[in-house]
Amino acid sequence: MDASAKPQHVKLVPEITRPSREEAEAAVRTLIAWAGDDPTREGLLETPHRVTKAYREFFAGYGDDPREVLHKTFKEVGGYDDVVLVRDIPFSSHCEHHMVPFFGKVHIAYLPHDGVVGLSKLARLVEVYARRLQVQENMTAQIIDAVNEHLNPRGAAVMIEAEHMCMSMRGVRAHGALTITQRFTGVFAEDRNEQDRFFAMVGKR
């Protein structure tokens, strides 16, 4: 869809002035030199172009609207109102502190109130927020807030398990350390049994 055709509510982050492609490529050349290499050598000549192209993909989530992902619900579900859980949704994102990847799995559960959403949409919702500069806690909160706002469930639960490259490739070099964040709302927050059921379904007990 043409970006200009998107509705106003797409503007999820404050307006920023996006630099031109040429300016972004010049910045990549600067970083190559900062790394200690020669941006004019043959193997690196096209790299700034590739990097700016890759950035469009890595950070495509800024142009995505969770409302568009979750607006369509299905009500003919035979009265089904028990938990719907999609677990092990793979994601990769970039930490906003170092701009290096963190990646792992997201588990999302909700107790339907007024219809259900297409299962793929929960994975699409993860992409909306993963393809931005992130911290894991914020991504956890944003996902559950979107589920609550757009599906109005009786309860929701989100857990993210991720490895942060800024903690393994550099800095403390804690290879394999896993960060787990979780958030419960509604029935999941109030009822320990529902939380336990969630943990059992994601294989955490």
Ligand SMILES: Nc1nc2c(ncn2[C@@H]2O[C@H](COP(=O)(O)OP(=O)(O)OP(=O)(O)O)[C@@H](O)[C@H]2O)c(=O)[nH]1
């Ligand atoms: N809470 C949280 N911290 C994160 C996340 N991603 C990266 N970090 C942390 O952000 C912190 C930034 O700390 P600073 O002291 O400002 O930066 P630094 O000197 O590069 O820190 P070190 O990684 O300890 O070398 C580090 O502790 C990272 O591990 C995240 O998703 N959530």
Ligand SMILES: [Zn+2]
């Ligand atoms: Zn980091």
